[in-house]
Amino acid sequence: MSNEPVVALKNATVEFKTEGSLLNPFGDPDVVRAVNDVSLEIGDREIVTLIGESGCGKSTLGRTAIGVQQPSSGSVSYRGQDIWAARSGGGTEISYSEIRPALQMIHQDPGSALNPNQRIVTSLSLPLRRWQPELSRPERMERIHALFERVGMQPAADFLNRYPHQLSGGEKQRAVLVRSLLLNPDLILADEAISALDVSLRVEMMDLMLELQALFDTSYLFISHDLSNARYIAEKSGGRIAVMYLGRIVEVGTVDEIINNPQHPYTKALRWATPNLYGDDEEQPPIRTIDVPDPTALPTGCNFHPRCPNAREFCVNQSPPEIEANDDGHPCRCFRADEDHEYWDSPPVSSDSDDTLSAGGDHQ
Amino acid sequence: MSDPIFEVRNLNVSFAGSRGTSRVVRDVDLDVYREETLGIVGESGSGKSMLASALLNAVVEPGTTTGTVTYRPPDGPAVSVLELSEQELRRFRWEEIAMVFQGAMSSFNPVMRIRRHFRETLQDHNRNIEAGLERAESLLESVYLDPDRVLDAYPHELSGGMKQRALIALSLLLEPQVIVMDEPTAALDLLMQRSIVSLLEELQATHDLTIVFITHDLPLLTKLADRLTVMYAFQLIETAPVDAILYDAAHPYTRALLSATPDLDVAVDEMHAIDGTKPDPVAEIDGCSYHPRCPLANEQCVRTDPPSTSHSEQHTASCFHYEQAPAAVPIRGDDLAEADR
Numbered sequence: 001m002s003n004e005p006v007v008a009l010k011n012a013t014v015e016f017k018t019e020g021s022l023l024n025p026f027g028d029p030d031v032v033r034a035v036n037d038v039s040l041e042i043g044d045r046e047i048v049t050l051i052g053e054s055g056c057g058k059s060t061l062g063r064t065a066i067g068v069q070q071p072s073s074g075s076v077s078y079r080g081q082d083i084w085a086a087r088s089g090g091g092t093e094i095s096y097s098e099i100r101p102a103l104q105m106i107h108q109d110p111g112s113a114l115n116p117n118q119r120i121v122t123s124l125s126l127p128l129r130r131w132q133p134e135l136s137r138p139e140r141m142e143r144i145h146a147l148f149e150r151v152g153m154q155p156a157a158d159f160l161n162r163y164p165h166q167l168s169g170g171e172k173q174r175a176v177l178v179r180s181l182l183l184n185p186d187l188i189l190a191d192e193a194i195s196a197l198d199v200s201l202r203v204e205m206m207d208l209m210l211e212l213q214a215l216f217d218t219s220y221l222f223i224s225h226d227l228s229n230a231r232y233i234a235e236k237s238g239g240r241i242a243v244m245y246l247g248r249i250v251e252v253g254t255v256d257e258i259i260n261n262p263q264h265p266y267t268k269a270l271r272w273a274t275p276n277l278y279g280d281d282e283e284q285p286p287i288r289t290i291d292v293p294d295p296t297a298l299p300t301g302c303n304f305h306p307r308c309p310n311a312r313e314f315c316v317n318q319s320p321p322e323i324e325a326n327d328d329g330h331p332c333r334c335f336r337a338d339e340d341h342e343y344w345d346s347p348p349v350s351s352d353s354d355d356t357l358s359a360g361g362d363h364q
Numbered sequence: 365m366s367d368p369i370f371e372v373r374n375l376n377v378s379f380a381g382s383r384g385t386s387r388v389v390r391d392v393d394l395d396v397y398r399e400e401t402l403g404i405v406g407e408s409g410s411g412k413s414m415l416a417s418a419l420l421n422a423v424v425e426p427g428t429t430t431g432t433v434t435y436r437p438p439d440g441p442a443v444s445v446l447e448l449s450e451q452e453l454r455r456f457r458w459e460e461i462a463m464v465f466q467g468a469m470s471s472f473n474p475v476m477r478i479r480r481h482f483r484e485t486l487q488d489h490n491r492n493i494e495a496g497l498e499r500a501e502s503l504l505e506s507v508y509l510d511p512d513r514v515l516d517a518y519p520h521e522l523s524g525g526m527k528q529r530a531l532i533a534l535s536l537l538l539e540p541q542v543i544v545m546d547e548p549t550a551a552l553d554l555l556m557q558r559s560i561v562s563l564l565e566e567l568q569a570t571h572d573l574t575i576v577f578i579t580h581d582l583p584l585l586t587k588l589a590d591r592l593t594v595m596y597a598f599q600l601i602e603t604a605p606v607d608a609i610l611y612d613a614a615h616p617y618t619r620a621l622l623s624a625t626p627d628l629d630v631a632v633d634e635m636h637a638i639d640g641t642k643p644d645p646v647a648e649i650d651g652c653s654y655h656p657r658c659p660l661a662n663e664q665c666v667r668t669d670p671p672s673t674s675h676s677e678q679h680t681a682s683c684f685h686y687e688q689a690p691a692a693v694p695i696r697g698d699d700l701a702e703a704d705r
Contacts, residue, residue: 053553054524168641169408198407198580200624204637225553228583228626235632259628273554275583276629277610277622278700290508290559291523 004080005041006186006219007065007103012038012074014060018296030296034060036247037074042187042219047239049222049230051270053292057247058223062189065221066103078102101131104180108192110172114164121160124179131183147178151208170201174208181212187219194229206233213237227274231259243267246295246303253330263325263332265308302334305349310336314346368436369542369574370396370419375431377414377423386645388414390598392431393672396542401568401575403589405582407642411598412578416546419576420457421445435460437541459489462535466547471531472519478530479515485537496537503533506570507563525556532560536567542574550579561588582625586610591678594618597643597653604679611697614681617654619693630696652683659692660685
């Protein structure tokens with residue numbers, strides 16, 4: 001194996017265009033930049049967690065990282081090999097048939113990820129039949145059985161013969177996890193993989209993912225909107241947390257850097273939004289508007305300025321570059337991370353209302 | 365303090381199915397106090413949504429509800445909810461008690477503008493439309509929505525969080541006394557959940573509301589509720605003020621649930637999953653329903669279902685061994701309570 005990261009995104013941008021409407025077929029299409037100039041590397045046996053609100057582009061970024069969504073510009077590579085160059089074929093160092101099984105995915109809703117008309121065993125054999133046709137049927141079954149027992153689905157033969165509706169949510173999620181691991185992938189994209197589970201089952205599922213990671217040397221890109229889950233799995237594995245807002249990664253760092261020394265006001269807002277069992281944090285939300293702006297008409301300057309409690313006039317016009325945080329040097333897209341920035345001489349933006357919160361969402 | 369607006373006694377809900385009868389609410393006794401926020405917490409499939417439906421006599425066919433649910437309005441005689449006629453129920457629901465469900469997405473008719481939802485609600489309950497729509501506008505403003513834009517919008521034009529807030533405004537339109545919310549924030553982002561919770565606190569104060577809030581999300585509930593009741597396997601196993609649950613939980617299941625909850629302030633190795641799996645609704649477990657998973661279970665628990673006993677004032681729990689529970693299932697609240705002393 002090379003020293004190249006499992007997956008590296010370089011200045012990746014993904015744009016989606018809406019079609020012209022029926023009444024105005026030649027109008028300018030709305031462009032949504034779901035992922036905006038993101039660079040991110042995921043190393044061997046590393047867990048990177050990606051957090052942010054719905055619609056911030058975290059799923060699109062995840063899909064781009066495993067090579068199922070083509071970036072509009074920028075590149076995504078697997079162990080140094082550009083995935084889309086390999087996909088279009090032609091004498092690349094690592095072929096696409098090597099890349100595809102190495103990058104796997106678990107979806108949020110395990111119920112719809114399993115064919116309701118097929119027994120679990122059929123759903124699980126398909127990827128092996130497709131990618132490892134040299135395996136005999138007994139060999140395939142042996143591998144599936146061993147892994148099923150490993151994730152605590154015992155007796156495996158009983159579970160494997162059931163249909164998806166005969167399994168609970170947690171059991172279905174385990175079955176899907178097993179399916180993604182059967183091909184011994186290098187990276188698994190877990191897109192809100194535990195969000196549909198009860199709070200009381202999440203720790204168990206994350207522990208299982210960590211156990212299997214140790215066994216298979218897999219990396220995870222773990223997407224969640226819940227900071228406490230992201231922190232749990234990242235801290236237990238020594239991984240990183242990346243915070244995403246409207247297509248950009250606004251802050252990335254170790255658990256300690258993000259949880260204990262957050263620089264970006266958005267990271268702080270997410271931390272506020274994560275209720276703790278113990279502790280009094282009853283104060284008002286540290287955001288000015290509840291709703292996320294319309295992604296087809298992004299705010300000028302820093303995308304977060306209409307909601308940011310610390311926004312100044314400077315933020316309205318200037319988009320913050322990646323700045324190293326003063327204390328520990330983790331990258332962050334907020335002027336406030338730099339103590340000597342001219343942001344500090346700029347006047348605060350005037351709030352539209354006296355309330356701490358206002359009707360936001362300039363949709364339409 | 366003990367001025368109950370709802371008194372629930374010996375409530376049972378069951379469904380006859382091909383595998384036998386599922387008893388999805390079992391022997392529930394519960395008081396809901398006037399103008400409090402009561403949180404009902406439990407894992408999915410513990411029966412909490414059925415309990416909520418039974419409060420409104422809204423259990424769907426072929427389910428059967430037995431027991432008594434008494435509603436005491438601020439003025440006028442007490443109402444026995446399970447004995448109301450269809451017509452009386454129509455008035456009772458939404459005018460006295462409103463319900464907000466998880467899927468705000470499916471609570472609105474997709475081909476009707478939001479305004480018409482408000483207008484029809486007023487019409488059906490014979491209210492003055494003009495005054496009602498004015499009230500709707502101020503309610504929408506109080507949930508941080510722009511009334512002009514939202515009333516003219518179709519449901520699909522609003523984000524999930526906006527729809528959920530519009531639904532909360534709609535539920536308050538006829539000035540109900542009680543609002544029952546079943547996982548109202550589960551499909552939303554944390555930031556939106558937390559914002560809605562602070563908003564509910566304000567609404568409760570302005571409208572003198574009693575709120576029954578049902579969720580599996582214990583941390584969120586502790587930010588909003590005055591009292592919590594914990595549901596396990598279709599029974600209420602512990603009821604107490606929030607702090608008593610957090611710092612002095614008596615039932616081993618409540619304690620296991622607290623330590624299984626991901627929490628930013630707790631060291632990762634102090635969080636533990638709950639052993640075992642939750643019971644089948646068709647299964648009749650002898651004795652305590654938690655005994656197959658409980659570290660303290662002994663012969664007595666296998667034979668006898670523990671009665672609900674008073675642990676302290678306002679704090680009841682159904683466990684024979686609550687005195688040993690802190691040693692067997694430690695929670696972070698133990699140390700914090702100790703440090704306070």
